[in-house]
Amino acid sequence: MEENQAMSETPPVVALAEEVQRAIAAHSTKKEASAILTRSRELGLISDWDLWMGHVTEKPFDFACLVVAVAHILPPGGSIETGVFRGGTSALLIQCATPETFHVAIDPFGLPSQSCAPTHGYELWAPARTTIARLAALSEHNSVTFCPYVMGAREFIRADLLQHPAPFRIVHLDGEHSNEGVTEELQYFRRKLRGPAVIIIDDHDEHSPGVASALDSPAANGLVPILHRFYLYPTVERPFGFSAWLHPAAS
């Protein structure tokens, strides 16, 4: 009987993922999420979802609820982001990071390792330097050490630059969306994580099939799903989406 009970117990990593799911839905989380979103926008740190998908305000709000929930449930830590753009998601991550940790922000902007089509202005230096300056000021205010890496994620990985002496609990992948790119990022960042962490994958939808392929590969083994949400954009037929996964602590 005891043995059967033990076998039917929820594994700790699944229980932790369920705890994050409950925290996302809490009224206090939503209140806090609204506050950090408002602050980010007041500082001019905006997401591409704000810029191009003005009708889809649920996405930035859902992202904010997720990172607030993670900050309440997971052990202390900082965050890593590939794909910064105008700082809208970095600003939320910085506001949820534990003081005296790091926010690592990787984006090549106008360098040759830029992997997105030159249609969104990702490569422009004037808004890039404004974003970096604003994120640095916000981080200083929140006692988080802001580490901008102006390079592609693959260059960062090849040079093995993640050597920071504090834990990370959120990794947001929103840079290169190819199968190879996301697979490499998953492999590298997961190898570096020590404690449990939440991995957020943007563009997990039919528009970016490479993202789903990477999540189907061994690089994603052992990840426990937390959420996968979709949002319809008025002028685009198929919805855009993002997902979040719990990476278990290293054993």
Ligand SMILES: C[S@@+](CC[C@H](N)C(=O)[O-])C[C@H]1O[C@@H](n2cnc3c(N)ncnc32)[C@H](O)[C@@H]1O
């Ligand atoms: C979709 S935007 C990021 C949006 C941002 N996370 C947000 O929600 O507002 C994609 C970003 O990926 C960056 N990027 C392009 N190639 C990259 C690469 N190889 N590694 C990391 N970031 C890259 C682009 O410069 C762009 O800023």
